[in-house]
Amino acid sequence: xxxxxxxxxxxxxxxxxxxxxxxxxxxxxxxxxxxxxxxxxxxxxxxxxxxxxxxxxxxxxxxxxxxxxxxxxxxxxxxxxxxxxxxxxxxxxxxxxxxxxxxxxxxxxxxxxxxxxxxxxxxxxxxxxxxxxxxxxxxxxxxxxxxxxxxxxxxxxxxxxxxxxxxxxxxxxxxxxxxxxxxxxxxxxxxxxxxxxxxxxxxxxxxxxxxxxxxxxxxxxxxxxxxxxxxxxxxxxxxxxxxxxxxxxxxxxxxxxxxxxxxxxxxxxxxxxxxxxxxxxxxxxxxxxxxxxxxxxxxxxxxxxxxxxxxxxxxxxxxxxxxxxxxxxxxxxxxxxxxxxxxxxxxxxxxxxxxxxxxxxxxxxxxxxxxxxxxxxxxxxxxxxxxxxxxxxx
Amino acid sequence: xxxxxxxxxxxxxxxxxxxxxxxxxxxxxxxxxxxxxxxxxxxxxxxxxxxxxxxxxxxxxxxxxxxxxxxxxxxxxxxxxxxxxxxxxxxxxxxxxxxxxxxxxxxxxxxxxxxxxxxxxxxxxxxxxxxxxxxxxxxxxxxxxxxxxxxxxxxxxxxxxxxxxxxxxxxxxxxxxxxxxxxxxxxxxxxxxxxxxxxxxxxxxxxxxxxxxxxxxxxxxxxxxxxxxxxxxxxxxxxxxxxxxxxxxxxxxxxxxxxxxxxxxxxxxxxxxxxxxxxxxxxxxxxxxxxxxxxxxxxxxxxxxxxxxxxxxxxxxxxxxxxxxxxxxxxxxxxxxxxxxxxxxxxxxxxxxxxxxxxxxxxxxxxxxx
Numbered sequence: 015x016x017x018x019x020x021x022x023x024x025x026x027x028x029x030x031x032x033x034x035x036x037x038x039x040x041x042x043x044x045x046x047x048x049x050x051x052x053x054x055x056x057x058x059x060x061x062x063x064x065x066x067x068x069x070x071x072x073x074x075x076x077x078x079x080x081x082x083x084x085x086x087x088x089x090x091x092x093x094x095x096x097x098x099x100x101x102x103x104x105x106x107x108x109x110x111x112x113x114x115x116x117x118x119x120x121x122x123x124x125x126x127x128x129x130x131x132x133x134x135x136x137x138x139x140x141x142x143x144x145x146x147x148x149x150x151x152x153x154x155x156x157x158x159x160x161x162x163x164x165x166x167x168x169x170x171x172x173x174x175x176x177x178x179x180x181x182x183x184x185x186x187x188x189x190x191x192x193x194x195x196x197x198x199x200x201x202x203x204x205x206x207x208x209x210x211x212x213x214x215x216x217x218x219x220x221x222x223x224x225x226x227x228x229x230x231x232x233x234x235x236x237x238x239x240x241x242x243x244x245x246x247x248x249x250x251x252x253x254x255x256x257x258x259x260x261x262x263x264x265x266x267x268x269x270x271x272x273x274x275x276x277x278x279x280x281x282x283x284x285x286x287x288x289x290x291x292x293x294x295x296x297x298x299x300x301x302x303x304x305x306x307x308x309x310x311x312x313x314x315x316x317x318x319x320x321x322x323x324x325x326x327x328x329x330x331x332x333x334x335x336x337x338x339x340x341x342x343x344x345x346x347x348x349x350x351x352x353x354x355x356x357x358x359x360x361x362x363x364x365x366x367x368x369x370x371x372x373x374x375x376x377x378x379x380x381x382x383x384x385x386x387x388x389x390x391x392x393x394x395x396x397x398x399x400x401x402x403x404x405x406x407x408x
Numbered sequence: 409x410x411x412x413x414x415x416x417x418x419x420x421x422x423x424x425x426x427x428x429x430x431x432x433x434x435x436x437x438x439x440x441x442x443x444x445x446x447x448x449x450x451x452x453x454x455x456x457x458x459x460x461x462x463x464x465x466x467x468x469x470x471x472x473x474x475x476x477x478x479x480x481x482x483x484x485x486x487x488x489x490x491x492x493x494x495x496x497x498x499x500x501x502x503x504x505x506x507x508x509x510x511x512x513x514x515x516x517x518x519x520x521x522x523x524x525x526x527x528x529x530x531x532x533x534x535x536x537x538x539x540x541x542x543x544x545x546x547x548x549x550x551x552x553x554x555x556x557x558x559x560x561x562x563x564x565x566x567x568x569x570x571x572x573x574x575x576x577x578x579x580x581x582x583x584x585x586x587x588x589x590x591x592x593x594x595x596x597x598x599x600x601x602x603x604x605x606x607x608x609x610x611x612x613x614x615x616x617x618x619x620x621x622x623x624x625x626x627x628x629x630x631x632x633x634x635x636x637x638x639x640x641x642x643x644x645x646x647x648x649x650x651x652x653x654x655x656x657x658x659x660x661x662x663x664x665x666x667x668x669x670x671x672x673x674x675x676x677x678x679x680x681x682x683x684x685x686x687x688x689x690x691x692x693x694x695x696x697x698x699x700x701x702x703x704x705x706x707x708x709x710x711x712x713x714x715x716x717x718x719x720x721x722x723x724x725x726x727x728x729x730x731x732x733x734x735x736x737x738x739x740x741x742x743x744x745x746x747x748x749x750x751x752x753x754x755x756x757x758x759x760x761x762x763x764x765x766x767x768x769x770x771x772x773x774x775x776x777x778x
Contacts, residue, residue: 209512285444287514287529325448325527326518400516 039090041140041204042109043082045075047271049115049137049259059117062134065176077181078112081196090204108149108204112195113137113271114180115259116239119172120355124348130168131352132175133157135243136191137259138198139271139281147282148269150208150256152198153247156191158183203254210405212249213258214242215289215322222296223316230351240355241292245319245362249290252366255405258286286324288401293318295333297354302339309344312337315357316382319365321397329400330393333382336361369398443534445510447478448527457519467524472515475528476506483532490770491541498544502537509533509540541770552644552778556653556687557695558662559636559721559761560669562624564700624700626666632699635758639765640695643773648691659686669698684724684731693777694731695768697721699760702741704749713749717742717756719764725777735771737764 048055048063056063066074079094092110116135122128138152158179162171180191187193217238219227227237242260250257259269269281295316302310320331338357342348361380368376372391383390451471453462462468480502484495495502502509510530517526633649640647654662659682668675675683675696687694702716719742723735740763744756 210514285446285529287516323516323518323527325446325529326516326525404516 038088039108039204041090041092043079043092043094044109044111045078046071047111047113047139049113049269049271055114059114061119061132061172061176062114062117062180065173065180074181078192078195081192082199085196085199087200092199108140108142110138110140110199110204111271112154112191113139113269114191116243117176118236118240119175120352122349122352126348127161128163129159129161130171130175131157131159132172132179133240134176134179134191135247136195138195138202139269140204140256141281148258148284150203151259152202152256153243153250153259154191154194154198155243155247156180156189156194158186158189201254208256208405209284210288210407211256211258211284211286212288212290212401212405213286214246214260214292215286215324216291217242217260218291218293220293220295223294226297226350226354230349232351237294241294241317241358244359245290245292248359248362248366252363253369253402253406255402258283288329288405289322289324291318291320291322291331293320295335297350299350304344307344308341310339310341312339313350313353313357314338315354315361317358317361321401323400330397332385332390332393334361334365334380335382336364336380369394369402443483443532444529445479445483445532446527446529447475447482448525449475449478451524451526453522453524456522457524460517460519462519462524468526471517471524471526472528473503473506475515475526476510476513476530477503479510479528479530480506480532488767488770490767490774493774494541494544494770495537498540501540501544508536551646553646553693554648554691555640555645555693555695556648556650556691557636557640557697557765558650558665559632559695559697559699559764560626560665561629561632561699561757562626562669562701564702565623565625624670626670629699629754629757631754632757632761635761636695636765639762640769643769645693645769653687653691657686657690659683665696673698684726688726688731692726693772694724694726695721695765696724697737697761697764699757699764701753701756704752713746713752715744715746715749715752715756717744717753717760719760721764721768723768723772734775734777735768737767737771740764740767 046066048059082092083094085092114134114136116133118133118135120131120133122131134156136154138154139148140150141148156179158175160171160175160178162168178185178190182192183190188197219234219238224234227234239260246257246260249255269283271281295318297316298314300312300314302312304310314335314337316333316335318331318333321329323329336357338353338360340353364376364380372394374387377387377390381390385393449471451462451467451474453464453467455463457463462471480495484492487495507513509532510528511533513528513530515526515528517524519525637647637649650660650662654660661679661682664679664682665675668679683694697719698721699717699719702718704716705714718739719737720739721735721737722733724731725734740760742756742759742763744752744754744759746752746755
């Protein structure tokens with residue numbers, strides 16, 4: 015009799031274990047990839063590809079896998095050790111990877127000292143690898159700054175910044191791309207059913223803005239990619255929606271990735287239903303006043319943001335601007351560009367908040383428009399209701 | 409109460425549970441091909457919209473049907489002519505079951521006064537459309553034509569790259585005034601006198617580029633031949649094995665086919681004409697195709713081998729006097745996967761042959777060739 019009970023108990027344990035495991039969806043974690051294929055990645059991300067060359071990418075992948083394997087979710091489990099979930103024959107179609115899309119170094123020389131800033135952009139891509147098709151793309155951004163002097167080995171500094179920004183930054187824990195990916199994967203929605211997509215379609219730089227870019231040695235195309243990525247990150251982070259990557263200059267509807275083993279794989283991107291068009295209108299600095307020791311300046315950024323339904327046309331288009339007042343020591347020589355960049359990021363983040371909860375004071379201050387407040391609020395609510403909530407499937 | 413003993417041991421019970429557990433863990437296979445289509449329609453209504461929608465449900469429904477049809481047609485217009493023709497012939501059935509062929513639709517609309525616009529994006533159910541087109545292919549009464557197909561499998565062996573041929577010119581010419589005016593005014597050679605001469609010095613040259621020469625190794629693939637025969641036979645063609653044709657009709661020289669496709673992308677007129685003469689009046693349809701094995705790779709996600717193959721084909725029909733070209737397949741690339749390179753290569757070859765034979769049959773059906 016006891017023998018029979020133990021058999022029945024074994025059956026129940028196996029049954030519930032199987033049911034519990036069945037309830038969790040398997041998602042193959044494919045590790046690090048580079049956007050743009052081998053040759054493009056080496057040109058557009060020379061230091062990241064150098065740091066992650068040869069066997070080093072495996073070490074980095076191991077670090078990333080450690081972070082990902084700690085992600086504990088009730089709805090799914092990440093397969094990080096080649097458990098077979100990713101095999102075509104096993105039928106698990108969903109996979110995810112961290113695709114690094116851009117590196118950007120900014121050298122800032124001031125009378126206080128010099129700093130080098132690295133910005134890295136990546137996407138958490140979910141794809142159906144059986145059909146080689148991207149299902150969703152969530153942007154991730156991280157930056158690190160380090161001071162240097164004339165004796166610093168600049169190559170070593172750049173490589174150190176790559177490690178700090180991408181893998182692990184002891185001085186600023188939790189801020190590396192890997193840490194952010196781990197955090198994001200805890201809540202990221204994994205479903206095959208994403209079917210509505212938004213994408214930054216176009217970035218235009220007006221002549222006055224182009225002049226400032228030139229004065230600061232910023233290539234126009236690099237800035238366009240930066241602005242598109244910054245806006246995509248803001249939209250995705252604030253509203254928790256996937257945003258298709260900005261693919262200007264790449265094959266339409268396709269995204270090429272280079273994985274660990276050096277293979278290039280082309281994925282198809284779903285067509286965007288909604289588009290964002292951005293215009294960099296200009297950057298300006300004005301002196302507000304000075305004392306014998308200090309100078310007070312305001313740095314302003316102007317941009318135009320447009321949301322459209324790709325099939326039905328424009329839903330929203332407004333000019334906006336933001337300034338920041340900074341007091342400088344008269345002895346100091348400080349580059350303007352890092353401040354413009356910072357102001358633009360703040361403007362983007364605050365604008366995202368306005369889409370959910372419009373504030374008249376904010377609009378009066380930052381929107382340069384002839385439209386009435388009520389009309390703008392209506393348009394903003396349309397973006398939230400007809401784009402963001404629809405993408406979320408609500 | 410006594411439990412019934414089924415006469416199985418503990419290990420069998422555990423084995424049964426294991427089967428149950430692993431069975432529950434199996435996830436369904438996903439094999440769908442994803443292609444998207446989009447369309448927008450504009451309708452002028454008789455009355456203004458109410459809350460962004462037409463007042464009449466029938467107006468909305470009619471716009472919805474119209475946009476779905478437009479989406480299918482948009483997708484069809486990007487396919488081959490043969491597929492488009494077959495889609496047209498099956499349109500009534502597509503219209504009756506639009507939702508079977510357009511999956512996961514995303515529909516949105518707007519209305520400005522009496523102008524109503526409806527936009528749709530959807531995934532195309534390619535597999536279902538292919539099945540429908542196969543069902544709607546022109547009915548075959550009785551057996552179809554005899555056909556023989558030569559599918560040559562090739563793998564690039566070497567590429568000979570030629571240097572540019574550079575010709576330098578340094579020439580001095582004495583030309584008369586009359587010659588100059590003749591050049592300028594074409595036919596009017598009524599130049600007067602040659603009293604003055606001009607000395608013209610020409611320096612320069614030309615660079616002649618010669619195309620790279622690709623050498624292939626040609627090989628037999630039983631799987632490829634089987635796939636081709638199976639595909640054409642399934643559409644009713646009476647396929648005669650090419651080696652049997654070569655054995656019975658001298659002039660149909662498979663070795664010449666292999667030799668010539670080993671160094672080029674087409675057959676010489678001599679080989680082609682000899683083959684036509686050999687089968688003239690006996691086998692009315694001849695299919696010639698090359699299937700090239702392209703690059704191989706490792707799938708980064710699952711570690712499987714991947715091989716790409718490219719196929720192109722030509723179809724000739726005996727019209728009694730000549731073999732006219734009745735169908736052609738521009739290069740199609742297919743991806744094969746397998747646990748090793750040989751398996752992946754075979755998979756790619758078979759898929760490429762299937763794609764080409766389906767396109768050939770579609771074109772023959774479309775042209776009414778039995």
